[in-house]
Amino acid sequence: MTKFNKITVFVTILAIVSNIYLYTYPSLNSEKCSWSHEYYNYDNLTPYEEYLLKLPYFGDLYKQYFLKEVDSPKNPRDIRMMAIGDPQINGNWPSTPYSKMADNFANDYFLGHIYDTMKNKLEPDYVVLMGDLLSSQWLGDSEFFNRTRRILQRSFKRPEGQSLAEMEIINKHENIDWYKYMNEFYERNNNGTFEDKDFYSFKDVYDWYGGKFIDPKTGYNTEPLFLNITGNHDIGYGDTTFQHMARWMKLYGKTNFIIEYDNDTDHPWRIVMLNSLSLEGPMLQDEFKQYTWKFIKTLEKTPYSGSSILLTHIPMYKRAGLCHDGPNFEYYKESGCHGCSPDRVGLLKSQNHLSEHVSRRVLDAVFGDGKSGIILTGHDHYGCDNYYSFINEEKGWVASKSIDSDKWIREITVRSIMGDYHGNTGIMTGHFNKDSTKWEFEYTECRFNLLHVWWGVHVSSVIAILLITIKFLFGL
Numbered sequence: 001m002t003k004f005n006k007i008t009v010f011v012t013i014l015a016i017v018s019n020i021y022l023y024t025y026p027s028l029n030s031e032k033c034s035w036s037h038e039y040y041n042y043d044n045l046t047p048y049e050e051y052l053l054k055l056p057y058f059g060d061l062y063k064q065y066f067l068k069e070v071d072s073p074k075n076p077r078d079i080r081m082m083a084i085g086d087p088q089i090n091g092n093w094p095s096t097p098y099s100k101m102a103d104n105f106a107n108d109y110f111l112g113h114i115y116d117t118m119k120n121k122l123e124p125d126y127v128v129l130m131g132d133l134l135s136s137q138w139l140g141d142s143e144f145f146n147r148t149r150r151i152l153q154r155s156f157k158r159p160e161g162q163s164l165a166e167m168e169i170i171n172k173h174e175n176i177d178w179y180k181y182m183n184e185f186y187e188r189n190n191n192g193t194f195e196d197k198d199f200y201s202f203k204d205v206y207d208w209y210g211g212k213f214i215d216p217k218t219g220y221n222t223e224p225l226f227l228n229i230t231g232n233h234d235i236g237y238g239d240t241t242f243q244h245m246a247r248w249m250k251l252y253g254k255t256n257f258i259i260e261y262d263n264d265t266d267h268p269w270r271i272v273m274l275n276s277l278s279l280e281g282p283m284l285q286d287e288f289k290q291y292t293w294k295f296i297k298t299l300e301k302t303p304y305s306g307s308s309i310l311l312t313h314i315p316m317y318k319r320a321g322l323c324h325d326g327p328n329f330e331y332y333k334e335s336g337c338h339g340c341s342p343d344r345v346g347l348l349k350s351q352n353h354l355s356e357h358v359s360r361r362v363l364d365a366v367f368g369d370g371k372s373g374i375i376l377t378g379h380d381h382y383g384c385d386n387y388y389s390f391i392n393e394e395k396g397w398v399a400s401k402s403i404d405s406d407k408w409i410r411e412i413t414v415r416s417i418m419g420d421y422h423g424n425t426g427i428m429t430g431h432f433n434k435d436s437t438k439w440e441f442e443y444t445e446c447r448f449n450l451l452h453v454w455w456g457v458h459v460s461s462v463i464a465i466l467l468i469t470i471k472f473l474f475g476l
Contacts, residue, residue, distance in 0.1 A: 004476050008467040015464035018457040022113070025448055026121050030060035033446035035122065036429040037078055039069045064121055076267045077220065079309070079430030079439075082124040085414035085421075086132040086378050087111055087155060088233060089147045091139070103451075110419060110454045111155040118425045118446065119224070125206070126271075127224040129156065130378030130414050130426075131231025131313035133252075137244055145170040148251050159223055161212050166251050178246035185242070189287060194294040197302050202259045228252040230275045231313045231378060238283040238348030239332075245288065256295040260306075267432045268306030269439055272299070272366050276314035276377075279358050282331075282347050299365040307439040308373040309430070310366050314351060315377040315413050316388060317359040318399035323384035323413060325352040352380070360396045363388060367409050374441040375411040376428065383415025383424065383445065412443045419451025 001009075026033035040063065045053070053059040090104050119127070134147050149170050152163045169176075193199050206221040207213045213223040230252075235244040249255070255275035262268050278292040320326030330349040334342075354362065367373050375388075388397040388411060389404035398404065399411070415424040425446045433440050470476065 002476065005471070008471055011460060011467055012464045015460040018460055022457045023117065024061060026117065026446055027057050027060035027064070029446065032444040033121070033427070035078065035080055035427065036442035037431045040067050041070050076262060076265065076432050079269065080122065080124045081126040081128060081428040082118060082122060082224070083128045083130055083376055083414045083426030083428060084115070084156065084417050085130045085383070085424060085426060086231065086381055086416040086418065088132050088135040088418060089150060089155065090135045091143055091147055106455060107419065107451060108150050108154040110423065110451050111417060112157060113454065114417060114423045114425060114448050115156050122427065124224045125221055126227060127156070128227045128311055128376060129229060130376065131229040132233040132378060133228070133231065134233050137233055137236040141175045141247060142173060144247055145173055158226070161209060162223060169250060176243070176247040176250055178243040181246035181249065182242040185287065189291060194291050195298065197298045200257045200295060200298065202257065203263070204261055205259045227271070227273060227311060229273065229311055229313050229378065230255050230277055232277055232350070235277060237277055237350060238281050239344050240277065240283065240285060240288055242285065256292060266437060267439065269430065270304060270306060270308050272308055272310045274310060274312040274362065276312040276354060280348060280351065280355060284343060284347055296361060296365050303369050307371050308366050310373065310375040313378050315353050315379060315384070316363065316375065316399065316411055317353045317356040318386055322386055322399055322401065323380055324382035325380040328352040363397045363409065370407045372438050372440065373409055374428065374443070375409060376426070377411065377413050380413045381416035381418065381421055384413035386411050410441065415445055422450060423448030
């Protein structure tokens, strides 16, 4: 065998093996890359199938492609939620080097590969984008549209019917009428709309599109319900403007809302979406802070009898050492503002956690009745896992790695999906325990690998095809 043939064989085998890894990686770690509760009928398996299912990796692949979960065995149905942490989509400018442009292009499809692979494996009912979808809030509307298009068509693809309205806005490429949004905001703020719980409330929502993606036989969604959390790189901290908020609302939806499910049963539960960027300040537009606190107050005034899933970007307060990011607040100063408007001096520039006082108000408002629940946040790219135990009225909710009281809530900070953080996907399962009559929530992290690995697989595939083509054409 010639040296060229040896190289061709080696590169071809490398390409085949790496592609198998690329498209089946969740099965290498099936325990952390699956729902905590699964429902398969194993009664009629052959001895060969039973043996195969016990094998690591191969058993998970067989289960995924050749077995189906029994039809609606979960009564009530489990809550299956896939969480995507801080993708931070970058953009290209005239000064951007070609290497960076290529990297941005590849990153879109790297994220898309992870999402498609996990969605096909898990078939989630909910997908939550944990905020910081974009890498910077200081974009013109045109670039905001461009990056949103990439999110919808490359990274976190949806069927055409789920993005028609958004794509119509994007294709027009007209600046969002933020002045109209501002006037409507002031009108609602003044007439009491923001103090009415009905403004924030939805019931039993599985599809935002009039039932187009609901199975008429089961009543369940055939495509996941997307929930978009506002991040600081999407709308800003204290420097949030009406322009930021108007375009976010137009393309990604409300910033504060509640969806209640199964209220007429013994297993009610709800999703609480909270814009934590507008809880503290000082803010350029203090009206946003007033609006968010009116939402908190509606939660305080209307206790809920079921369990709650709180979705927000900024984690709750915790002492230093429990997570990669410790408590920290920064404010704009005259020095180092780099040409920014003097109006921003003194405004909130960044924060790692909510303050201790604000965290308690949020926890009391959402979980004060002591029912079970879970918090999913973003922001800290490394991810974290803590429990908030209610110690007493004086100490309130205290974070630690253990459960320290009968009244507690788990907070998961979802690790980023970015390549530098190994392409992580968060998997949250809510299961109703009929014996205790409580919802129980489990969470795992399923990691893919670095972006370099994605590049390596595709480069090796291209080289293998090129070498095989040369061999075929020239008879080497």
